[in-house]
Amino acid sequence: MSSQGAGTEEACLIDILASRSNAEIKTINAFYKKEYGKDLEDDVCGDTSGMFQRVLVSLLTAGRDESDKVDEAQAVQDAKEIYEAGEARWGTDEVKFLTVLCVRNRNHLLRVFEEYQKISGRDIEDSIKREMSGCLEDVFLAIGLSPL
Template identity: 85%
Template structure:
């Protein structure tokens, strides 16, 4: 694994001085109206760790919470991006999951995006922040809001028990591929539990081997079989797991593309991916986006958003 953060567009600010950033932010919020450009300048060019230090320095200097102050000054999608950037990653994930569950209807896409793409350690941390922040059990909340096989897949992902070694058992991979084939394409009706057992439990390297073997047996990619055999949220979650394992940046590039193409923009997805990946693998996501769609992510965001919201997303995106 490469060190975290080195494939991100957001890098550590050189000569970082939290006190002077606090001064800038206080100036930006003084008087009538807000100097959004100053806010963008600070929050989009500091790492998560640096933003935490700014929050501490702000509290010391002003005796108030920076996120609360900004929240009362900003609005709309721009505000959502700024507040997301001020949170630690597991706190932001917990916050997004909470919003996906509470209120009328469930945002299944959010549950899938987060739970299918985070490591065991990340999922455990998210769950503990969720309990700390909301006094509720994440698994219970997810179960109260989902049902059937989709719920069982999410519970399995929440148990954070995926094998994370790099051990590939060739014979087992062939067996796994056969079992999935026989549970889906090879029979009438689909035995989804078999898919769950393999896709949610085995390690990534082993699964790549399973996918190769599957193609030999079925004559098609496992994604194609999932699309033929399943529907709705269950199809979505299994596809997400497969795509994340094959190529995580490509998975996020596709999420971004789909959030912007066609009429209207699904801002919740656009914001979540831009905020949560800016410091991790945004450079790779941009490269995959260009490869997959023949256009830059930068040009897509530019054409699909406006105002300060557009400005801050473009900063997180980095240049063309």
């Protein structure tokens, strides 16, 4: 896999997984299994590696909170943790980004991004671009930008 950015297959996976509901992802998984006789997750794991693979697998498990509840205290905490995992340190702790971006609901995330802007003085998109590269950057950007 190229580190320069997403190739066609990776871009396709990012498009499909970053913005779908849990129900849609479950349907995609079931369809894939029926059509190809194997799990999409196994194929994704065969074709990708590292943090990008972990993000895709996390999205494939369809475990995102789908309520519209914003937990204020948690949103502030999430924003702080993302800041500390990225801009505030040498290198990047990508797991923190994954934990927030792949799990929290959309309303909550919007609140996190707002809080993040206050703490860091940057948009989350800017920080993702500064802290990540390649497919990982692409998938986090897709999650950060898309209406989940």
